[in-house]
Amino acid sequence: MSIVIREGTLNDAEVLLSIQKTVVSEGKYLIALSHEFSKTVDQQKEWIEGILQNERDTLLVAEKEGEVAGCIVFQTNSGRERTAHKGDFGLFLSPEYRGLGLGRMLLEELLDWAEKNPYIEKVCLGVFSINERAISLYKKLGFLEEGRKVREFKFGDDEYVDDILMYKWVKE
Template sequence: MDQKVVIRHAKEQDAEGLRNHVKQVLTENSDKMGTSLSEFKVTIDEEREWIRSHEERGVVLVAVIEDHIIGMLNFRLSSLKKFSHQGLFGMSVQEGYTNQGTGRKLLESLFDWAKQDGRVEKISLEVFANNERAIHLYGDMGFNEEGRKLKHVRFGPDHYEDELIMGKFI
């Protein structure tokens, strides 16, 4: 049975599902995420507040299959006047749902939201250099590498990764 992925704006009622999604992604892909599972201690109330905090200058999108969150994307415009035309996003998709177009759908929904919002001129992201699958998707979606932070991520003694900075003009 082919499951239908629905992309929609997150609601406060999604707080527990979002928290569970993040825990799942941190378990599956700890080498691609800045936060470790042991560091992620967000309560449901904090997650609700995080969703609310995007209402004025951003958006939280969720990818849902039958009321189960399997992916998410959050974007926030800068609050500083000189940078207020641009913002940064983060995105995650559970491993069992990767390579099925979910990330692409989340990004397309972000682009649609940004065009309708009218304030967004540029969308940026930061991604670990070892996340080849994500980097490939971002390139396909029109993002260009704008910089590289050398050895920015430390996994352990003598084990580092660069972090790429990528951007796209809307």
């Protein structure tokens, strides 16, 4: 199995947007619903360009057998000095590439990048409390829960999900 993790480029915009739309349409991993997610390819390119131009941000792409399978994106809120040492990540994998270890590989590569980045000290994320598989992965890689927003998301009548806030300190 040939897997490559590489930095994303503007040429990835269309396929990454397609993957994001697929994940959004599943309705169980992201805040946005399909009818709320209307990003265009041009907007995706603009978003990627902003990431590539910021030394505190990164976009990593996983390819399996030459096909783009997913990505991990790390972004800071570097407009503020007091939060410029940390950022949040999002991970997107096409359904057919899940369960192969690609998510773990992307996250390990991100953590390696963060450890080497002179500005980044803390890697953060928010995850739905029902996403047990993702939570398990994060814990295996050393992430700790630092808080929980109870009933943060409403999935339906009397159906709520907590937002679990997790982090990993990457500087000793």
